[in-house]
Amino acid sequence: MESTHPREAARLLASAAPWRAWAYAATGALLGGGTMAVVLTLVLVGATLAPVLVGFVPLTAAGLAGIPVGAIERRRLRLLGLPAHPSPHRTLRGAGTVAWLRTRLRENASWREFAYTMALIAGLWLLDYVVAAVPLACLVCLAAPVVYLVSGPVDVLGIHLATLGDSLLTAGFAGLGLVAAAYLAVAVASVRVAVVRVLLAPPPSEAPDMETVGSSGRLLDAFDAERRRIERDLHDGTQQRLVALGVMLDMARMGVEDPELRGLLSRAHRETLTTLDELRDLVRGIHPRVLTERGLPEAVAELARAHPLAIRVKVEVPGRLAPGVESTAYFVVCEALANVAKHAQAGDCWVSGRIVRDVLILEVGDSGRGGLAPREDGGVRGMADRVAAVGGRVKFDSPEGGPTVLRAEIPCLPQAMTA
Incomplete structure (x- = not known):
């Protein structure tokens, strides 16, 4: 006292x-x-x-x-x-x-x-x-x-x-x-x-009615590092060259008097801008910059804003987590929301995240038709592989008629957290 x-x-x-x-x-x-x-x-x-x-x-x-x-x-x-x-x-x-x-x-x-x-x-x-x-x-x-x-x-x-x-x-x-x-x-x-x-609180690993998604045991650490390298190369190299090319085409277009040539240069400039936008989307999908700069809650919120459904998001994470944990959690949510948009036929969807006794628990739920059955080459199995690579596991509950709840449990020890 x-x-x-x-x-x-x-x-x-x-x-x-x-x-x-x-x-x-x-x-x-x-x-x-x-x-x-x-x-x-x-x-x-x-x-x-x-x-x-x-x-x-x-x-x-x-x-x-x-x-x-x-x-x-x-x-x-x-x-x-x-x-x-x-x-x-x-x-x-x-x-x-x-x-x-x-x-x-x-x-x-x-x-x-x-x-x-x-x-x-x-x-x-x-x-x-x-x-x-x-x-x-x-x-x-x-x-x-x-x-x-x-x-x-x-x-x-x-x-x-x-x-x-x-x-x-x-x-x-x-x-x-x-x-x-x-x-x-x-x-x-x-x-x-x-x-x-x-x-009265749920134990971190207790989800007795959920089926655990098996992992094929593939190791993803090297793949994740390679994704980061590709993202840096595209952002710092190819993307900057496309920006420079667009500027040069625009300057050339303004200095040309021939209408036909000016039209070709304008079309080339528009195609360059379109290619640049597609490249930015690709880079964002490989490893989103918002995740690196602002952390998991903001990155998940950005995913929700881009989703066709109105997603309710409540991710409560104190400070930053280890890069591998944040990356794994982000791509789990990304894949889960993509599955909701493609297959669930849902009118309501939510994402929650919290840390309970050094375990990051992410849940993505929807009010759709249910009946989720992970395929060997499907996205849910890929999520299980990614989470298993960092020592976690993926569970789901999806009775026929819904609702579906996908749950990822990812270890995140305190020493892996940064302010």
Whole structure:
């Protein structure tokens, strides 16, 4: 715990951390109390109706209460200024209540959420209540001298303040209590965040309903280096010569009076510009300059802007990753979006990226027809080869009728990251 020196205490109280932690505790107390009331009601109703075989409905509902609780808890992290954890649940393969129940009851994530809900009911919500109530009590006591000066002797939270000295002493203790409450709120919030991460966040490698795409084991490091060399040669050599040729043709066109020759030179100039544009597109496809200069999030955003569908992009990567990781991730997204445009017949598509325990997890999903079946010489198999070359793997979930979710897991150790 940090020092409680007055200057440090003032800095803590002036920051947003304790107030965010207080809001987190207050909403946690409300969520826990409400959850306890709902779960106990469902259990009592289920036990009462058990003899007539209808009780399993509320009992099942009580067992699955952790699912909405988990969803709320993952989003409540935003109160602390942290990003919400993604859902650990599988994509449903069928529609209807029966399919939903069958999927959710078989998931480890549902039972982890149930365990968290039981812990919330058993005592976590009471801890939240204390953390939320103590600062309020301290603030009330801080006002004791003002209350005494206005109304004379008074009772504050059951304490009789007969003199001004008593009220000042109470206010002094309340100030110390407020500082202690700030540290307590931050400490409890840190513990709760750790518990949420363990029980409610998806493990980095857990995608139990996804099929792993096999890799042929081809090594791509040398190929990737060769791509970079070709990109540099085209950009610094051929592309610059085409620019110079276009300038010379334009100057020659302006210095010629013969209309027929001027027309030929104009046509040659236009063809040069067209060839230059095609070369730039080729260079961008070999290794996009935006990836080198601005990183993975910006490069993926540029891919999304060029796609015929409106792509929702949320790639959260702190700083830069190793060049091999960024290049692999970029071309995975590029190939996946190309497949969506060619085959998915989708009306909606999204790309997400995050780092979980030193693993970059990329997901590309669409609402198309589904039924993805990787071919030996297809793009998905090529993605698997590229990701396998850096120690990762590719998984997918694509039931008939959709949706399709393609997931790449790429190791990216902290020492491979740069500011």
